[in-house]
Amino acid sequence: MATSSLAFAADDLLDERFECLIEPNTVVKVSSETAGVIDEIMVQRGAGVKKGEVLFALTTGRERAAVELAQAQLDFSQRKVVRNEELYQQQLISIHEKDEMETESQIAELELKEAQENLKIRSIKSKIGGVVVERMAAAGEHVGAAPVIVIASIDPLHVEVVVPAEYFGTIKKRASALLYPFDPIGGEYKARVIVVDPLIDAASGTFGVRLKLPNPGYRLPAGLGCEVKFL
Template sequence: MAQSPATADQGHECLIEPNQRIEIRSPATALIERVLVDRGAQVRAGDVLVVLDGTVDQAALVGAKQRAASQSELQVAQARVDYAREKYRRREDLRQQNYITAQERDEAQAELKVAEAELALAVDNRKLAGHEALRLEAVVRQRQLRAPFAGVVTDRLQQPGELAFTGEGARPILKLAQTHPLRVEVVLPVALIGSIKPGRSAEIVPESPLKGSWRATVKVVDRVIDSASGSFGVRLELANPKGEIPAGVKCRVRFL
């Protein structure tokens, strides 16, 4: 006999799971300097988890910043332009008085153009050094691998002194599960398809020996029904800011 929508108030079996699971890998091949967390550690979003060796990048960053801040190349190039401009002005005056040939005047003009081009190149080089410093700052920041969300370290696979490789096939350094918020998965009979909508509240009661109950909110209602079982899936979001609710726990859900 088909279940009526009224049974939505009765409990249904559910499962509390991490909102997502990720693997922490190195963005580049590098030596692991420090691993600051171990399996089971609770972390907050932004916490530093792993520090990679960045000695070479730090040295390159210092050099790029010095080049970007240096005025020496610009001052030398500007002095050459000033000298070449004054030289050309004098030769132009002499040419007007027929004291020198047109070729001598043209040579001074060519020297001025070369000096101006060298000044423009010095300006460009300084800008490029500034861009390189910004790039290296980003590289140095990547030497600290941070938690993208609040969660729990579920595994630690590499240690300080090991070489971390990049790429999808590379061995991860850590595995992390997001525990705030948690997600609650439940499968409901098709008779309830119209009564469960996103935004609806529900009470989550964990299985023994855990006690208490928590309030969750419907986030996803599947639009495709499983014809074989006559059911559809629903996902709820369960706030867990203090990390007190464990993931992987069976539960019962009662829609309010």
């Protein structure tokens, strides 16, 4: 009986269209890992960004000065090591003194790397490719852990569908589907099932399905309603 019911549901599924919602596959709120004053924001709302692209930068006066100081200290310590190598060969300084100078040089090198890293993190880069959907601060503002830029990744898109429980077991992962965005977009697009919720919501008598929808050139906007037909 259960097998028969499932077969009828599978037949009905091919004739049904279900309402759905097109969403970004990821939304990232970008903040700075260090506090500071925003020097410049490089992107506007609606702009496309690539992974690794600089989104905004904090002021860097102190950090640049710290790098220059650390570089000067490293250069001095390295010259000191070179000058005293001959003295060591002539046994005019001890192995302890030689080791101490070499250690100072190694410490200076580490301090330079730390200063360079502190400067580097003042330029905040995007971890994903996508579209800027919101700017939450402006140049001249002091920021900490609060988000400054919000980026949505919209290629591919995710499509969320709520399906009646009677179709549970008829929709399989990797199944194909046809998507029909509402006006003003319209058209027909191919998508693929990537998630089928393993649980049924008792209150609504439904379960969730997620589809992956390729979106080259950002031809489709996120946030649009749609209908979907499973194949």
